[in-house]
Amino acid sequence: MKGDIMSTSDYFKNDLVRCHNKEKADVRFQDGSLRHAIGTHCFQVMRATQNSETSTDGFGWSYNHAAMLVYWNGRFYVDYLSDPVSEHLPPSQTLIAWSDNGAKWSRPVVLFPPMEAPSAPYTGPNAEELTNDTVACVMHQRVSFYVTKDNHLLATGFYGIAPNHGIAPNNGYGVGRVVREIYEDNTFSDIYFLRFNEAGGYTKENTGMFPHFGESSDAAFISACEELLDDHLFTQQMWEEERHNTEWFTQPGAEALSYYTLPDGDILGFYKNSFVTKSSDGGKTWSEKETDYSIETATGKVWAQKTGDGRYALCYNPTTDSAHRWPIAVTTSDNGQDFDNLFAITPEVSPHKYAGLYKNLGPQYIRGICENNPKPDDKSLWLAYTVNKEDVWVSYTPVPVNGTTDDYVNTDFSDMPAGPFVEGFNVYSPLWCPVEVTASPTERGSQVLCLHDSDPYDRARAMKIFKESEMVKVSTRVYLDGHDEKANFTIELQEGHGKVPVRLYFKSNGDIVVKNGGRYSPFGSYQPGEWLDITITANCLTNIFTVTLKSGLMERSKNFRFSESVYTIERILFASKDILPFNTVEDCGKWGDLGNLEQADFKIPESNFYINNLLVEEWRN
Numbered sequence: 001m002k003g004d005i006m007s008t009s010d011y012f013k014n015d016l017v018r019c020h021n022k023e024k025a026d027v028r029f030q031d032g033s034l035r036h037a038i039g040t041h042c043f044q045v046m047r048a049t050q051n052s053e054t055s056t057d058g059f060g061w062s063y064n065h066a067a068m069l070v071y072w073n074g075r076f077y078v079d080y081l082s083d084p085v086s087e088h089l090p091p092s093q094t095l096i097a098w099s100d101n102g103a104k105w106s107r108p109v110v111l112f113p114p115m116e117a118p119s120a121p122y123t124g125p126n127a128e129e130l131t132n133d134t135v136a137c138v139m140h141q142r143v144s145f146y147v148t149k150d151n152h153l154l155a156t157g158f159y160g161i162a163p164n165h166g167i168a169p170n171n172g173y174g175v176g177r178v179v180r181e182i183y184e185d186n187t188f189s190d191i192y193f194l195r196f197n198e199a200g201g202y203t204k205e206n207t208g209m210f211p212h213f214g215e216s217s218d219a220a221f222i223s224a225c226e227e228l229l230d231d232h233l234f235t236q237q238m239w240e241e242e243r244h245n246t247e248w249f250t251q252p253g254a255e256a257l258s259y260y261t262l263p264d265g266d267i268l269g270f271y272k273n274s275f276v277t278k279s280s281d282g283g284k285t286w287s288e289k290e291t292d293y294s295i296e297t298a299t300g301k302v303w304a305q306k307t308g309d310g311r312y313a314l315c316y317n318p319t320t321d322s323a324h325r326w327p328i329a330v331t332t333s334d335n336g337q338d339f340d341n342l343f344a345i346t347p348e349v350s351p352h353k354y355a356g357l358y359k360n361l362g363p364q365y366i367r368g369i370c371e372n373n374p375k376p377d378d379k380s381l382w383l384a385y386t387v388n389k390e391d392v393w394v395s396y397t398p399v400p401v402n403g404t405t406d407d408y409v410n411t412d413f414s415d416m417p418a419g420p421f422v423e424g425f426n427v428y429s430p431l432w433c434p435v436e437v438t439a440s441p442t443e444r445g446s447q448v449l450c451l452h453d454s455d456p457y458d459r460a461r462a463m464k465i466f467k468e469s470e471m472v473k474v475s476t477r478v479y480l481d482g483h484d485e486k487a488n489f490t491i492e493l494q495e496g497h498g499k500v501p502v503r504l505y506f507k508s509n510g511d512i513v514v515k516n517g518g519r520y521s522p523f524g525s526y527q528p529g530e531w532l533d534i535t536i537t538a539n540c541l542t543n544i545f546t547v548t549l550k551s552g553l554m555e556r557s558k559n560f561r562f563s564e565s566v567y568t569i570e571r572i573l574f575a576s577k578d579i580l581p582f583n584t585v586e587d588c589g590k591w592g593d594l595g596n597l598e599q600a601d602f603k604i605p606e607s608n609f610y611i612n613n614l615l616v617e618e619w620r621n
Helices: 219-229 232-241
Strands: 041-046 063-072 075-083 093-098 108-110 116-118 134-136 146-147 153-160 176-182 192-196 257-263 265-272 273-280 305-308 313-318 329-333 338-344 363-368 382-386 389-395 407-413 426-429 435-439 446-451 461-467 471-481 489-494 502-506 510-516 518-527 532-538 546-549 552-563 569-575 609-618
Touching: 041 093, 041 265, 063 146, 075 153, 075 389, 075 546, 093 382, 108 153, 108 257, 134 219, 134 510, 146 546, 153 219, 153 232, 176 219, 192 219, 257 446, 273 461, 305 363, 313 363, 313 382, 313 426, 407 461, 426 435, 446 461, 446 569, 461 471, 489 532, 502 532, 510 552, 518 546, 569 609
Parallel strands: 041 426, 257 305
Antiparallel strands: 041 389, 063 075, 063 382, 075 093, 093 108, 116 134, 146 153, 153 176, 176 192, 257 265, 265 273, 305 313, 313 329, 329 338, 363 382, 382 389, 407 609, 426 461, 435 446, 446 609, 461 569, 471 532, 471 609, 489 502, 489 569, 502 510, 510 518, 532 546, 546 552
16 A cells, blocks of 8 residues: 555455556557567458458458467468458358468368358347348357367357347357368368257257257267367357356356466456456356456457466457457466566557448457467467458467567578568568568578568568667668559657657658658658668657668768657667558447448559668667
C-alpha cells in the first residue's frame, strides 16, 4: 500500500493469475505503443480478395476467420472458416493450408465443404424463419486439430445453424461436430460426424449428410476418434457449441478455452473475456470460472501456453475495446501465475478491405500449438490469427521473449540462410509483399535483404531493435527498384514506443524526402537501380539528426530537426511504403458500412528494395 492507493499487485493478489504489466496498450496506435517482441516474424497464409482468380484459395470469399494451428510430422497446418462476405451468413466452409517452415504456405484447399441440413429438427431461436426443408449451415469451431498418442492427425469442425445473421451458430442448437483424418501426403479421409448435437435436436436418425465415425471401416481411425473424445481437455473446448448437453459437459464452460499445466499438475484454463479457471484432475472438472481483471482484454481470444524455454506466455489483445482488436501482445511468466512485460507481436494492421457484418478490426482470435500436440524443434512461440476477419496469418517469436537488448547491430546478411527468416530482425511479410534474404541484384555471390511490394494496401517491413541510446550512428547501403507511385521505400528511427523522430522516404519518381521538424523537406534525388550509401547520426539531446548520402562520386549531407522529441532511440524500420491508409479507433467494421477499398483485388507493379548491410553503433557528437 502507498498511502490510500492500492497497488495492482495487492488488488489482484488472490487471483489465479496476476499480470503485473507496468504498461498498458494505447489503442490509438495499432501496436498499442508497446515495445515489440524481438525477432518476431509475421507471415501471411492467405490474402482475401473478392476475385476468385486473384484470391489465395481460389474462392474470392472475403470473410475468413478462426484460424487454428498444429505442427505434425515436420509440417505446420492451419485451418480457418470462410464465408462469402459476412460472419454468420452461409454458405460456409473450412479450408486448410500447410507449410514446411511456417513461412511459405500451400494453396488452401477445402477441408469441410458447405453443407445443408434438414431444418425440421432445429429447435433454436427464430426457427420460424426456416421455411425450406433444408437450411445452409454456418461453420463454427473453437478447436480443430488433435494428434493421437500413436501419431494420427485429426481435424474437426462444427456445423451450426443461423436463421439470420444475428443468431450465433455456437448457441447450442447446431447440427454436430465432424471429423476427418489428415494423412502424411496431405490427403484426407472421408468426413464423418464425431458427435451429433442431440441436445440441440440433431441425431444420427435425422441427420444423414455424413455417417458416424463408428461406421468407418478403418479401425485405427475409430480408435483415434475415441481417444479424442476421452480427452477432457480437448472436449471442454467444444462446450459452447453443445452447451445444452449437460450429461456430456458436467460443468459449464465458456468461449475458446486454452490452457497449460503447472509443475504441481494443476491446469490453468483461459477463456475469452478474461475468465480463468483451474482443474486439478486433468480437465475432468474445473473450478468456477472467475474474471481476472489484470488480463485486460475483451471478446478476442486469450491464448495460453508453456514456451520452449520452460516459461509461460499469455497472448491476447490488451484492450477493452472489442471493436478494435489490436495489437496481439504477449506477456510472460516464470511460474505460470505472475506475468509481466507486455510486448507487441503484431506491428501494424493492414486496412479493412471489404465490407461485411461483424468484422472487428485488427489481428485477433489467436490460437497456438496446443500443449498436448507436437512442437517444432525451434521451441519458438507460434501463433495463428486473422486480420480484420479477412486475411489469415501466423507469427513466430523466439524465446526467451524480450523487448529490449543491450546489443548494437553489425549485419551484412551474408552469413544468413537465404529465405524468409531474417535472424534478429522483426519481419512483417504479406503474401504480396514478401521479405526475404536473397541474392544481390548486382554482386554475384553476395546476399542481401529484399523487401518486395506488389500490394496496393499493405507493405513489407523489416525492423531491427538495438540498444536504447541517446545518440546513435546508423549506416546502411540500399538499392531501390520501385515501379509504382505507392511504393516509397522508407527508413525510420524510432524510440521504444513508436515515436518517429527520424523519417526518410525515397519516392518512386527518384525524389528523396526527409521529415524535418514535422514537415517534409526535399533532399535531392536518386537514380533507381544504383546503390546508395546512407549514414544517419541522431542526437536526442539536441533533437538534431544528420543525413549523409553517397552514390558513386556524389555525396551530400544535411542537418534536420527531429519531428518528435524523444529521450532515446532503439529501433530502425525499413518499409516498402511510407504510409498506409490505416484504420483508426473511429472506424468500425461491425456493421458492414466501411465499404470496399478500390482495386484491392489486384496487384500493383512489383517494386524491389534491397538492403546490403546495417551498422548501428553508439555515437558521440
